[in-house]
Amino acid sequence: MTLKLGTWAIAGLMAASPVAADLVFPSLSYRTGPYAAGGIPFADGYADYFTLLNERDGGIGGVMARVLECETGYNTEKGVECYESTKGEGALVYQPLSTGITYQLIPKATADDIPIHSMGYGRTSAANGDVFSHVFNYPANYWNGASGAINHILEVNGGDISGKKIALVYHNSAYGKEPIRTLEKLAEKHGFELVLLAVDHPGQEQKSQWLQIRRERPDNVIMYGWGVMNQVAIQEAANIRFPMENFIGIWWSGAEIDVEPAGDKADGYKALSMSAVGDDFPLYDDLRQYVVEAGKAAGAGDQLGTVPYNRGIYAAMLAAEAVKVAQKMHGVDDITSGQMRDGMENLVITDELMTELGLPGFGPTFSVSCENHGGEGLVAVTQWDASAGEFVTISDFAPTDMEVIQPLIDEDSAAYAAENNIESNCN
Amino acid sequence: MFYREAGDFSTTYPQDSQTFPIRFDRWRYYAVLFVAIFVIPFMINDYWVNSIFMPFLIYAIAAIGLNILVGYCGQVSLGTGGFMAVGAYACYKLMTAFPEVSMFIHVLLAGGITAMVGVLFGLPSLRIKGFYLAVATLAAQFFLVWMFNKVSWFYNYSASGQINAPERDTFGILITGPNTEAWATYLFCLIFTIFSAVVARNLTRGSVGRQWMAIRDMDIAAEIIGVNPLRAKLTAFAVSSFFVGISGALFFAVYLGAVEVGEAFGITKSFLVLFMIIIGGLGSIFGSFAGAAFLVLLPVLLKIIGVDWLGWPTDIVAHLNLVIVGGLIVVFLIAEPHGLAQLWRVAKEKLRLWPFPH
Numbered sequence: 109m110t111l112k113l114g115t116w117a118i119a120g121l122m123a124a125s126p127v128a129a130d131l132v133f134p135s136l137s138y139r140t141g142p143y144a145a146g147g148i149p150f151a152d153g154y155a156d157y158f159t160l161l162n163e164r165d166g167g168i169g170g171v172m173a174r175v176l177e178c179e180t181g182y183n184t185e186k187g188v189e190c191y192e193s194t195k196g197e198g199a200l201v202y203q204p205l206s207t208g209i210t211y212q213l214i215p216k217a218t219a220d221d222i223p224i225h226s227m228g229y230g231r232t233s234a235a236n237g238d239v240f241s242h243v244f245n246y247p248a249n250y251w252n253g254a255s256g257a258i259n260h261i262l263e264v265n266g267g268d269i270s271g272k273k274i275a276l277v278y279h280n281s282a283y284g285k286e287p288i289r290t291l292e293k294l295a296e297k298h299g300f301e302l303v304l305l306a307v308d309h310p311g312q313e314q315k316s317q318w319l320q321i322r323r324e325r326p327d328n329v330i331m332y333g334w335g336v337m338n339q340v341a342i343q344e345a346a347n348i349r350f351p352m353e354n355f356i357g358i359w360w361s362g363a364e365i366d367v368e369p370a371g372d373k374a375d376g377y378k379a380l381s382m383s384a385v386g387d388d389f390p391l392y393d394d395l396r397q398y399v400v401e402a403g404k405a406a407g408a409g410d411q412l413g414t415v416p417y418n419r420g421i422y423a424a425m426l427a428a429e430a431v432k433v434a435q436k437m438h439g440v441d442d443i444t445s446g447q448m449r450d451g452m453e454n455l456v457i458t459d460e461l462m463t464e465l466g467l468p469g470f471g472p473t474f475s476v477s478c479e480n481h482g483g484e485g486l487v488a489v490t491q492w493d494a495s496a497g498e499f500v501t502i503s504d505f506a507p508t509d510m511e512v513i514q515p516l517i518d519e520d521s522a523a524y525a526a527e528n529n530i531e532s533n534c535n
Numbered sequence: 536m537f538y539r540e541a542g543d544f545s546t547t548y549p550q551d552s553q554t555f556p557i558r559f560d561r562w563r564y565y566a567v568l569f570v571a572i573f574v575i576p577f578m579i580n581d582y583w584v585n586s587i588f589m590p591f592l593i594y595a596i597a598a599i600g601l602n603i604l605v606g607y608c609g610q611v612s613l614g615t616g617g618f619m620a621v622g623a624y625a626c627y628k629l630m631t632a633f634p635e636v637s638m639f640i641h642v643l644l645a646g647g648i649t650a651m652v653g654v655l656f657g658l659p660s661l662r663i664k665g666f667y668l669a670v671a672t673l674a675a676q677f678f679l680v681w682m683f684n685k686v687s688w689f690y691n692y693s694a695s696g697q698i699n700a701p702e703r704d705t706f707g708i709l710i711t712g713p714n715t716e717a718w719a720t721y722l723f724c725l726i727f728t729i730f731s732a733v734v735a736r737n738l739t740r741g742s743v744g745r746q747w748m749a750i751r752d753m754d755i756a757a758e759i760i761g762v763n764p765l766r767a768k769l770t771a772f773a774v775s776s777f778f779v780g781i782s783g784a785l786f787f788a789v790y791l792g793a794v795e796v797g798e799a800f801g802i803t804k805s806f807l808v809l810f811m812i813i814i815g816g817l818g819s820i821f822g823s824f825a826g827a828a829f830l831v832l833l834p835v836l837l838k839i840i841g842v843d844w845l846g847w848p849t850d851i852v853a854h855l856n857l858v859i860v861g862g863l864i865v866v867f868l869i870a871e872p873h874g875l876a877q878l879w880r881v882a883k884e885k886l887r888l889w890p891f892p893h
Contacts, residue, residue: 139850148850178842179849184791184798189586189835196582211697211793215713231695280684281795282695289694306684309797407848520694527701528712 129442130174131167131431133158133424134194136204139407141181142310143206143335145365146416148407150205151177153420155406156399160391161428163398168428169435171442182335184208191216200448201225201427207283210243215528218242223449227423228253228359228382232286233520235482237453240521241533244452246426246483247474248382248508250332251516253358254287255508256380256487257330258294260356263503270299275326277317277333277341280306284332287358291330293512311337318344331357338366346373353378356489362499363415367492375494378502379415380487383422384470385499387413391421391466415499422471429465430455453478472505478534482517485510540887554736571725576718584717589790591831592724593782596731598811598823600778605809606818607739608771609751610660614672616804617679618776620796621649622783624689627698630711630788631691637705638788642727645784646777652679653776660768664754676805683796697795700788711788720789727785731778736820738774747771748818779808814867816876825875833860 137151138144158173167173176197178190187209191202202217202224204210210230217224223242226234232250234243248256262269276291278284288304295302303326305317311333318341321329329350333341338361345355353376357366362379392412399405400412411417434443434451443451456475462468474483486505493500524530543558545551555561579588597615604612626645629636656675660668683689690698702712709715710723738744746767749757758764787794794800807830815826834856841852871878 137849139848140853144850177849179838179853181853184793184795185590188791192582192585207695208697208793208795208798211695211699211795212791215699215792219713281797282697285694285696309801407850527699529702 132198134176134199138182143182149411149416150420152407153417154424157424169441222445236521237481239525244481248485250286251290251513252485252508254290272300273326274328275303277331328354333361346370352376377492381490592728594827597782600775602812604775608747611669612672614675615808616800617676618779619783620800622780623787626784638710642784646781649780650773650777653772657772699793816874819876822876
């Protein structure tokens with residue numbers, strides 16, 4: 109009886125939406141919950157870039173872009189619901205901004221012929237396009253991040269970190285566990301000692317972890333955190349007077365909102381980056397003119413230029429460029445998700461292209477191929493300047509230790525291919 | 536009017552003691568089964584299955600399981616999420632160790648393993664009661680989640696700690712993995728839901744169920760009249776965990792496909808299932824279905840109305856969802872503390888007399 113009642117109730121409410129010629133970009137955003145601090149600006153940036161393209165250029169190649177927002181709350185069940193409810197609308201590419209949801213969608217989206225762009229998150233070994241035909245994680249992945257952090261520590265210490273103690277404070281989930289294997293390999297290679305400290309979801313309670321850091325006295329701390337966990341960790345680090353310049357976060361742990369609660373004590377905190385900081389780009393003039401002042405900004409419209417907002421802009425820019433590549437390749441304007449995948453696979457980002465788009469130096473240069481879905485993995489380092497209230501890039505996009513990372517990617521993706529009977533995609 | 540008993544005579548004892556003694560009720564039950572088995576599978580697509588039917592069916596099994604423990608035996612448990620995790624990880628280990636075995640067997644075995652774990656954590660219930668038992672099961676919840684995060688054997692040493700369901704079938708039909716058909720996963724879950732409901736209903740009608748209810752109503756009196764509290768409590772834990780384990784296995788293998796223990800089986804899951812049986816009705820199989828439907832469908836419904844129809848911002852709708860669900864829970868508990876099942880019972884009584892109330 110419940111089944112029947114429920115069926116009728118929902119059946120009455122479901123309305124088929126009109127199918128028009130447009131490019132659909134679902135945005136599985138989270139504006140609620142403990143991870144909203146990062147989710148809101150990212151979703152705003154993602155939506156605003158497409159609004160700008162529609163308002164200024166009349167869409168992409170003459171076809172309007174439509175952003176379908178669906179709230180997931182960083183919850184995998186809601187993520188599935190969002191995926192199922194948006195895929196029928198002609199979704200071109202999914203960017204779930206959650207490693208858990210990405211893991212879930214990898215097999216589903218591959219079966220449905222829809223690409224996933226997990227930009228700097230998700231399953232790292234998806235960089236092997238030979239196995240993961242529909243998953244892309246350019247421009248850099250978690251293992252590039254781990255190596256980038258170690259490279260930076262090496263650089264600061266004159267190239268020798270043997271005998272040093274480095275702690276990893278990580279979100280106790282697939283996301284936080286990703287870098288462990290790489291760091292273990294790097295610890296062998298460079299001779300440092302690795303201390304692992306897990307922080308459970310959502311990360312508000314970290315007293316014991318930082319007490320342990322106080323006791324073990326590591327020389328450096330690397331953090332893989334997200335949402336409220338970042339703010340708490342930086343506050344705790346400030347409380348135990350851990351030297352901030354030895355504290356380095358992954359790119360998801362380096363937003364203004366993460367460091368601001370700790371005030372001046374957060375000065376000197378470092379974070380990796382795969383997109384530029386600040387709003388000093390020609391594109392932002394257009395954004396203000398066509399989107400913000402026209403009252404069409406997503407959300408409250410107050411996030412312009414923050415780190416996660418820029419990353420949303422960057423993700424949208426990469427998606428829009430992939431659409432252009434696909435339109436050129438297939439000679440049609442209203443592309444399908446399969447064509448979008450081809451476009452992503454042949455994407456090349458150069459300095460000229462970024463300058464042309466009004467975003468000079470906004471991200472690293474890279475090119476995608478059938479075998480390599482992860483780009484070249486260049487990583488930059490930023491540092492928080494509390495008095496100026498902004499992140500400053502202190503080292504430019506630099507290569508990471510692919511010697512260590514590539515065998516790990518090959519090993520993990522081969523295991524996935526064997527487990528799921530996946531044949532080579534590229535030959 | 537609707538529930539006429541006129542002309543509805545029972546001539547044998549089995550007829551008199553069947554689950555639906557009123558003929559109209561019985562036919563309606565058959566009609567629901569018919570629609571669920573023979574009509575819905577031909578009409579549904581991925582969206583309907585993955586967003587509505589599958590979560591509803593799986594949560595209904597979990598709610599039936601918890602209802603046996605809390606509603607029938609009176610042992611408050613906050614460990615549902617942890618026991619679902621046991622079912623999920625048992626199913627994962629079995630799926631990867633014996634790929635050629637049918638999924639039916641894996642899910643049932645996962646339920647069996649969970650039943651054993653449930654008995655283990657049920658042992659303290661012989662000594663402690665009420666809130667103290669709730670705290671003990673809360674410990675089970677945290678311990679199990681911690682263990683599945685910590686011991687890498689459970690997730691086959693994968694780098695991320697996630698478990699992913701590989702493609703498995705039953706009678707040659709794919710049940711797990713990305714290439715499944717909507718009807719296949721729906722029917723697979725439906726079979727388990729019907730099985731659970733029928734078994735639970737008949738257990739609670741029989742001597743085992745009466746023992747549970749005796750323990751629930753007053754355990755000392757029950758002991759004096761000859762109910763063995765050890766057996767009654769532990770069977771309740773075992774049967775309850777069996778169903779919860781099945782729902783956990785289905786939740787992971789068929790519904791989500793990839794699971795992270797802290798996120799999918801955290802304390803919020805325990806509370807969600809507990810809310811389902813409180814809203815649905817403690818000590819009622821129908822209540823388990825009603826509660827599961829209420830808490831699964833309402834957010835989807837509100838999202839469709841708020842976002843798709845009215846075009847409101849997604850965050851406002853998400854917050855409104857919390858407000859409305861919370862508000863409804865409060866209203867329900869004040870207006871009808873016995874849940875939706877009691878509302879249904881009252882409605883049935885009224886309909887029996889309608890249109891002549893006296």
